[in-house]
Amino acid sequence: MQNSVLIEIKNRVALLTLNRPEKLNALNYLTNDRLLELLDQIENNDDIGAVILTGAGDRAFSAGGDIHEFTASIKEGVDVAVREFCKRGQTMTARLESYPKPILAAVNGIAFGGGCEITEAVHLAVASDQAEFAKPEINIGIPPTFGGTQRLPRLAGRKRALELLLTGDRFSAQRAYELGLVNKVVPHDKLLPAAFELAERILRHSPLAASRIISAVTRGINTTIEEGLLIEREQFARMAATQDVLEGLDAWIARRAPIYQGA
Template sequence: MYQTIHYEKQENIGIITIDRPEALNAINGAVIEDLEKAIAEVEQDGELGCLIVTGAGRSFVAGADIGVQQPFDLTAGRNWGRRGSALMRRIEKLEIPTIAAVNGFALGGGCELAMACDIILASEKAKFGQPEVTLGIPPGFSGTQRLPRRIGVAKAKELIFSGKVIKAEEAKDMGLVNAVFAPEELMNGALEMARSFAKNAPIAVKYSKACIDRGMQMDIDDGIALENEMFGMCYATEDQKEGMTAFLEKRSATFHNK
């Protein structure tokens, strides 16, 4: 079904692995098409509690394939940027939590893919950057929008204007990365975090994500009103009754996403 990625499930956790070793997993049309299909599969799977995105080999995603982009004219460049940005936005808008497990290079489109996820975990060998200006273009898959939202405007401008590539620890210090792991422990760390999300009441987790993501684009009063509404809506769910009853009965809750 897929040419450039692998998609698997471990219980209620989905794992997408980008596997295009001849190009360090660089994004081309086939990768975008495969990711679009995989995200459609994730969107339709009501059992999933978390999604992990990672790369095979020594790269997460080394960027978008320059050989593909070099001959573009204005129209082709615009369409390429729009398609890639639409994919990143679709990942960002998934209802379930998403984790980027960055095992190596996350440059250009790779950094943008990581930033489309809720959480970024990195191997000690990971490297991040938006080096597009060294190629005569700005970031094209929404990097100019997500990087400043992640690390602040001044630092984002510094990285984007310089095209500088940074190591995992520096990315963590900036707030781009949540945690750094030894290479052999990265996926274990990602799975442990994914399980910690997926064990909780699915509707409550989805609503929490929606409140944060939507609320950050509102003024605080509108954000609080959104939270109040979604907080109230949870009291119409079976999971709320189960969670609170289990707490009072001093037992573990069993949630059914209802």
């Protein structure tokens, strides 16, 4: 389990690598659980301000759920399959989506099924020009199970999402960019440097403010505008009581760079 997701810390950024290259970094239950375990550890580490998630090897970010493993769960019955496979995957992507520190995907290869759903869930994503995406679950007779029927339509629009969900067709990194699934596409050998550069641009700012922004967007996007504005006001009120606000204002007035706690 320890080796299913690798961790390396560099300049306040935790690089998490899905590490099953021989299986195209398929998300078996141990990998899923290990990823959640590491996210818990990182959340409580004030020396880490952001996370980059990528895949081992040159072929895949993640090919999705481990089909052999969840086939066995399905054969044990619906209750087992829902608990062991579906709920586990949804818990993981929900954790990524609502994580209080910025999470960036560096999509280095194929991102099918659950790999695509991770990309949908994280806050930001950079894709290699060699990356390829797909929603192939329909090919094995199931709908997406890690949130893909919900997040992709919110990102790409209902009709464009349904075309991908109902055909299972592959699509390019450039198409993923056009659909709003990734923030940028870069040459393959520039992928991690581009992801770290984006993370560093975020880490210049207050980590508390970043967390409040993530919370407001994640919670507000699925509500009415009125409810979303209440959430925004709540997050501002939480932020206004912190030392980071005073430091940011004082630094702006003094025309100096702010020094934030934990930054």
